[in-house]
Amino acid sequence: MLLRGQLPNLLPRLCALRPSLAMSSATGTFTTDQPLNYRAGARVQPVDGGPTENVYEPATGRVISKLLCSGEKEVDLAVQSAKAAFKVWSQMSGMERSRVLLEAARIIREQREEIATLETINNGKSIFEARVDIDICWQCLEYYAGLAGSLAGEHIQLPGGSFGYTRREPLGVCAGIGAWNYPFQTACWKAAPALACGNAMVYKPSPFTPISVVRLAEIFTEAGVPKGLFNVVQGGVATGQFLCHHPDVAKISFTGSVPTGIKIMEMAAKGIKPVTLELGGKSPLIIFSDCTLENAVNGALMANFLTQGEVCCNGTRVFVERKILDVFTKEVVKRTQKIKIGDPLLEDTRMGALINRPHLDRVQGFIKQAKEQGAEVLCGGDLYVPDDPKLKNGYYMRPCVLGNCRDDMTCVKEEIFGPVMSILPFDTEEEVVERANNTRFGLAGGVFTRDIQKAHRVVAALKAGMCFINNYNISPVELPFGGYKASGFGRENGRAAMEYYSQLKTVCVEMGDVESVF
Numbered sequence: 001m002l003l004r005g006q007l008p009n010l011l012p013r014l015c016a017l018r019p020s021l022a023m024s025s026a027t028g029t030f031t032t033d034q035p036l037n038y039r040a041g042a043r044v045q046p047v048d049g050g051p052t053e054n055v056y057e058p059a060t061g062r063v064i065s066k067l068l069c070s071g072e073k074e075v076d077l078a079v080q081s082a083k084a085a086f087k088v089w090s091q092m093s094g095m096e097r098s099r100v101l102l103e104a105a106r107i108i109r110e111q112r113e114e115i116a117t118l119e120t121i122n123n124g125k126s127i128f129e130a131r132v133d134i135d136i137c138w139q140c141l142e143y144y145a146g147l148a149g150s151l152a153g154e155h156i157q158l159p160g161g162s163f164g165y166t167r168r169e170p171l172g173v174c175a176g177i178g179a180w181n182y183p184f185q186t187a188c189w190k191a192a193p194a195l196a197c198g199n200a201m202v203y204k205p206s207p208f209t210p211i212s213v214v215r216l217a218e219i220f221t222e223a224g225v226p227k228g229l230f231n232v233v234q235g236g237v238a239t240g241q242f243l244c245h246h247p248d249v250a251k252i253s254f255t256g257s258v259p260t261g262i263k264i265m266e267m268a269a270k271g272i273k274p275v276t277l278e279l280g281g282k283s284p285l286i287i288f289s290d291c292t293l294e295n296a297v298n299g300a301l302m303a304n305f306l307t308q309g310e311v312c313c314n315g316t317r318v319f320v321e322r323k324i325l326d327v328f329t330k331e332v333v334k335r336t337q338k339i340k341i342g343d344p345l346l347e348d349t350r351m352g353a354l355i356n357r358p359h360l361d362r363v364q365g366f367i368k369q370a371k372e373q374g375a376e377v378l379c380g381g382d383l384y385v386p387d388d389p390k391l392k393n394g395y396y397m398r399p400c401v402l403g404n405c406r407d408d409m410t411c412v413k414e415e416i417f418g419p420v421m422s423i424l425p426f427d428t429e430e431e432v433v434e435r436a437n438n439t440r441f442g443l444a445g446g447v448f449t450r451d452i453q454k455a456h457r458v459v460a461a462l463k464a465g466m467c468f469i470n471n472y473n474i475s476p477v478e479l480p481f482g483g484y485k486a487s488g489f490g491r492e493n494g495r496a497a498m499e500y501y502s503q504l505k506t507v508c509v510e511m512g513d514v515e516s517v518f
C-alpha cells in the first residue's frame with residue numbers, strides 16, 4: 001500500500017484499536033495509515049488518487065496521516081454508490097429510517113470519547129469542547145430521527161370531489177462540503193436532515209481535517225444504512241469541483257468561506273442545483289449597561305474564544321455601552337488572561353492550537369495591522385510557546401482583546417477566524433443597531449440587557465440569521481441556524497432544514513370527466 005513505509009512510526013494505530021483509543025491516546029502519539037475515503041460501506045483508497053497532502057496534528061505540528069486527493073473517477077464511483085443506496089433508502093418509511101438514525105446516535109454517544117479525541121488531535125481544539133461538539137452531533141441525529149416519521153404532505157380538496165395532495169420527496173444524492181473548524185459536527189448537521197428525508201450523501205471534509213468524518217461513515221454502516229448511503233471523498237478544490245459538477249448530484253450543501261461559496265453557487269447554477277451556503281461572519285455582540293455584567297462577560301468569551309476563535313458565528317465586534325466600557329473591558333481582559341492554553345487533550349485546557357501555520361500567521365497579521373491602524377492590544381495576541389517540549393511546533397497564540405477600535409479598521413470589518421475580540425464603545429440603541437448592521441455579513445448577533453423590550457426590539461432590527469439574547473454560541477439542534485446577506489442562505493438544524501433536503505411534488509386528482517377546451 002502506498003502509505004506503508006511513508007510513515008515509519010504508525011503505532012499506536014488508534015483507529016484499528018478502536019475501543020481502547022481514548023485510554024491509549026496522548027498528544028504526539030497518534031498516526032493512521034488507514035484509507036480515508038469511504039465508499040459502498042468500506043474504507044477505500046481512491047482509484048485515481050491524485051496529489052498527496054500531509055495531515056497535521058495542530059497541537060504538535062506533526063504529520064499524522066497522508067491524504068490522497070480523489071480524482072474525477074473516484075468521485076464518480078462515490079456518487080454511483082450513493083445513487084444505488086438511494087434507491088433502497090428512499091423507499092423506506094420515515095419510521096424505518098428513524099430507527100437507523102437513532103442507532104447511529106446511540107453509537108456516537110457510546111463512542112463519544114473516541115470521536116472527541118480524534119477531533120481534538122486533528123483540529124487542535126480542547127477535548128473539553130470536542131466532547132460538547134460530539135454531544136451536539138448525536139442530539140442532531142436524534143432530532144432528525146424524530147422528524148423522519150412526520151415528513152408528510154397535504155391533502156387539498158378541489159371542486160366536484162376532486163382533490164390534490166403533495167408529497168415531500170427526497171432530492172437524491174446530496175453533496176456535503178465542510179470546513180475544518182467543526183469537522184464531525186458539520187458533517188452531522190448535513191447528513192442527519194439529508195438522510196432523514198431519504199437522501200444519500202457524498203461528503204467532502206476539509207483536507208485539513210479528514211480523519212473523524214470517516215468514523216461517521218463507519219457508524220452509519222454499523223447502524224444499518226444501505227451500503228453507499230454516506231460516502232466520503234477526500235481532497236481540496238479539485239475534488240470539490242468534481243463533486244459539484246457531477247450531473248447525478250442533486251444538491252450541494254456547503255460550509256466555508258464567502259469566496260468559495262460564490263464559486264459553489266456558480267457551479268450549482270450550471271446544473272440548476274439547489275444550494276445551502278453556510279458562510280463566514282463578523283457578528284455584533286451588543287452589551288447594554290443594564291446587563292448582568294458577569295453574564296455579559298461570559299457571553300463575550302463564549303462569543304469569541306471557542307475553538308480558538310475559529311467559529312463562523314462568533315460575535316467578534318463587541319459593542320459596549322460607554323457607561324460600562326471600563327468595568328466590562330477590565331473584567332473581559334482579566335478573564336481572557338486566565339484562559340488555560342496548551343495541550344488540547346489535557347482535561348483543564350480551554351484553548352488549544354489553531355488549525356495550521358499559515359492560518360496562525362494570517363491571524364497574527366490581522367493583529368499587527370490592527371496595531372498599525374491604532375487599536376490597542378489589551379491582552380494576548382502574541383504567540384504562545386508551551387513548556388512541554390513536544391508542543392513546541394504547535395500553532396498556539398494567546399487570546400487577544402483589542403481596545404481603541406473603530407468601525408473602519410480591518411480587524412473590525414474582516415473575519416479573522418482566530419481568538420481576537422474587538423471592543424467598540426457606543427452611546428445609544430439607535431446608533432449601535434445601525435453600526436451593528438453596517439457589514440456585508442449577517443450570520444449572527446447577540447444582545448445582553450435585562451430590559452426585555454429592548455432585547456426583542458434590538459434583535460428584531462438586527463440583519464442576521466441567528467440571534468442570541470443574554471447568551472451566545474450555544475447550539476440547540478432544534479433551532480434553525482444560518483445567515484443573512486453574504487453569510488449565505490438555507491438553514492441547518494431545526495425543522496427548517498427538512499425543507500432544504502426535500503422537494504415538493506403536487507398530485508392533482510380528477511374524480512370527474514375531463515372538460516376539454518378543444
Ligand SMILES: NC(=O)C1=CN([C@@H]2O[C@H](COP(=O)(O)OP(=O)(O)OC[C@H]3O[C@@H](n4cnc5c(N)ncnc54)[C@H](O)[C@@H]3O)[C@@H](O)[C@H]2O)C=CC1
Binds near residue numbers: 204
Ligand atoms: N456559516 C457556517 O456555518 C460556517 C462558516 N465557516 C466559514 O469557513 C471559512 C473557513 O473554512 P475554510 O475551510 O478555510 O473555507 P474554504 O472555503 O476555503 O473551504 C471550505 C471547503 O470547501 C472546499 N473547497 C474550496 N474551494 C472549493 C471549490 N472551488 N469547489 C468546491 N469545494 C471547494 C474546501 O476543500 C473545504 O472542504 C471561514 O470563512 C468561516 O467563516 C466555517 C464554519 C462554519
Ligand SMILES: C[N+](C)(C)CCCC(=O)O
Binds near residue numbers: 182186311475
Ligand atoms: C457550534 N457553534 C455554534 C459554536 C458553531 C457552529 C458553526 C460553525 O461551524 O462554525
